[in-house]
Amino acid sequence: xxxxxxxxxxxxxxxxxxxxxxxxxxxxxxxxxxxxxxxxxxxxxxxxxxxxxxxxxxxxxxxxxxxxxxxxxxxxxxxxxxxxxxxxxxxxxxxxxxxxxxxxxxxxxxxxxxxxxxxxx
Amino acid sequence: xxxxxxxxxxxxxxxxxxxxxxxxxxxxxxxxxxxxxxxxxxxxxxxxxxxxxxxxxxxxxxxxxxxxxxxxxxxxxxxxxxxxxxxxxxxxxxxxxxxxxxxxxxxxxxxxxxxxxxxxxxxxxxxxxxxxxxxxxxxxxxxxxxxxxxxxxxxxxxxxxxxxx
Numbered sequence: 608x609x610x611x612x613x614x615x616x617x618x619x620x621x622x623x624x625x626x627x628x629x630x631x632x633x634x635x636x637x638x639x640x641x642x643x644x645x646x647x648x649x650x651x652x653x654x655x656x657x658x659x660x661x662x663x664x665x666x667x668x669x670x671x672x673x674x675x676x677x678x679x680x681x682x683x684x685x686x687x688x689x690x691x692x693x694x695x696x697x698x699x700x701x702x703x704x705x706x707x708x709x710x711x712x713x714x715x716x717x718x719x720x721x722x723x724x725x726x727x728x
Numbered sequence: 729x730x731x732x733x734x735x736x737x738x739x740x741x742x743x744x745x746x747x748x749x750x751x752x753x754x755x756x757x758x759x760x761x762x763x764x765x766x767x768x769x770x771x772x773x774x775x776x777x778x779x780x781x782x783x784x785x786x787x788x789x790x791x792x793x794x795x796x797x798x799x800x801x802x803x804x805x806x807x808x809x810x811x812x813x814x815x816x817x818x819x820x821x822x823x824x825x826x827x828x829x830x831x832x833x834x835x836x837x838x839x840x841x842x843x844x845x846x847x848x849x850x851x852x853x854x855x856x857x858x859x860x861x862x863x864x865x866x867x868x869x870x871x872x873x874x875x876x877x878x879x880x881x882x883x884x885x886x887x888x889x890x891x892x893x
Contacts, residue, residue: 690825
C-alpha cells in the first residue's frame with residue numbers, strides 16, 4: 608500500500624513515516640505542500656493520502672479540493688493530520704473532501720484506527 | 729469543573745511530549761508575572777489570534793532541543809543538525825494547537841499562527857505588548873525546558889491565583 612505524505616514540516620513527514628513503518632507499511636511518497644502533492648499524484652498512483660492543513664503555496668483544504676477534481680485520484684482516501692481540531696474545522700475539512708481526521712498530537716494506535724476505519728467503509 | 733488556563737497549558741505540553749517526543753516531562757510549578765525570561769538557545773513561538781491575543785513560547789537549550797529532535801525523528805542525537813529548527817517549530821505548534829483546542833471546548837477560540845523559531849546563544853525575546861504572563865518550567869531528564877503563555881487581557885486567567893498578589 609502506497610502513501611503520499613503531504614506536510615511542510617519535514618519533522619512531521621518523518622514522524623508519520625516512522626509511525627506507518629511501525630504499523631508495517633513501507634511505500635511512501637512525500638510532498639512539502641499541496642502543489643507538490645498534485646505533482647506527485649500526476650506521476651504516481653497512491654492508495655492513501657495523509658496531509659497537513661496549514662501549508663504554504665497550497666494548503667491542505669485547497670489540496671484536497673484539487674485532488675477531488677482529478678480523474679486519477681478523486682477516489683483516493685485522504686486522512687488529514689492537523690492541530691486544527693475545533694468542530695467547525697472538522698466540518699470544513701469533511702466538506703472539502705477529507706475522508707477522516709487525526710488531531711495532533713497522535714499515537715500510532717490512533718493512526719492505525721483511522722486508517723482501518725477508512726478502508727472499512 | 730472548568731480546568732484552569734495554566735493546567736490546560738501544562739497538560740497540553742505533557743501530552744505532546746508523551747505522544748510525539750516519547751519523553752516524560754514533569755511540570756515544576758509556575759513562575760508568574762514579572763519573572764525574567766529564561767536563557768535559552770532555541771525558542772519557538774506561535775501566536776494566538778482572537779480575544780484576547782496571545783503568544784505561546786517554548787524555550788530550550790541546544791542540548792535539550794537536540795534530544796527532543798532526536799527522540800521525535802528516531803535518529804541519534806549526534807546526527808541531528810538541520811532538523812532541529814523544524815522539530816522545535818513542530819513541538820511549539822502542537823503545544824499551542826492542543827492548548828487552543830482544549831480552550832475552545834471551554835469558551836476561548838483562537839486562530840494560531842505558523843511557528844517561528846529563533847536559534848542563538850545571546851538573545852532575548854520581548855513581545856511589545858503588556859498583559860498577563862505565566863512561565864511553566866518542566867523537567868525532561870537532565871534538561872529544564874520552559875513554556876510561556878502571554879495573553880493581552882490582564883484578566884484572561886479566570887480563577888487563577890496570581891503569583892504577584
